[in-house]
Amino acid sequence: MTSTPPRRKRATVHDVAREAGVSRGTISRLLTGEGYVSAEAREAIEAAIRKVGYVPSTTARNLVRQRTNAVGFVVHEPHSLFLEDPNIGEILLGANEALSEDDYQMVCLVIGSDRDSERVARYLRGGFVDGAVVVSARAHDPITAVMRTSQLPVAFVGHPPDLQGQSWVGIDNLASAQEITARLLATGRRRVGMIAAALDRDSGADRLAGFTRALGDRFDPALVAPVDLYSYSEGAAAMSALLERAPDLDGVFAASDALAAGALDALRRAGRRVPEDVGLVGFDDSAWARRCTPQLSTVVQPAAGLGRAAARSVLAQIAGDQTEPAAILLDTPIAWRASA
Known part of the structure; x- marks a missing residue:
């Protein structure tokens, strides 16, 4: 019969003080950087920390600083x-990179249901984080309201229509969608449809608006297939529905690369060649675009750059360097490839 080995006791500041032969107050001054510590004492403390395996706890320091x-x-x-x-x-990853540079931790909070919304709202109000980056907020999103009333430093990726006096980072979805639709039309396509997603968000609504503007008098609402999510499966289903509705369709703008990848497979199953029979363009220049055959023509969305910019905005608010709401737009060039 084997016995469980005793759990090793975590080293404390008392162990360091005893090993270094200094007071706990001296150790505290060294760890917090508040007050003078002689070179001799510093050397003794650092050697003692290595010997006893002491890991300073940030809890007490954060309580004093009122920071997490x-x-x-x-x-x-x-x-x-x-x-x-x-x-x-x-x-x-972009947000985490910026936070890591300032020694901040990221706490991921995914909202997939109303219950999640309530749980996350309680967490944000509870003082467990110093700020927040919010992605994919919708119109009338309860998290947007929580951010507004809590006074928590925040930066949104995207611009929900009911955002009031809060910082955000984004792209010009309308202009980008209009530009890539115009380039698709310039290839000679005459019956162009759209798989439009997430119309309850600024990204989805603006991409549909850009598509509509590019077509002008040629816009046909019957050639728009709205779906809920930017997902592969919804792209495939919407493409099949569009082909049933308009068999003569010869061009498609999908509001994301994931949607376009699903549409590409649906076109193949229907015996349509891309780009010979149907020109197809997406949005994002994500891994979906580069893994498709043919590779997708698409709008390049600087996703990592959006995360970095949002996180830096939050950090600037926490530090008091940004006192007014900021609105940051990043560029979105077009990657023109074989699908159109």
């Missing part, structure tokens, strides 16, 4: 899409 050194990363998407959408991952 954590920033929430709030994503209002179903859990499945959080894993499927590479843009969210790129935004997350």
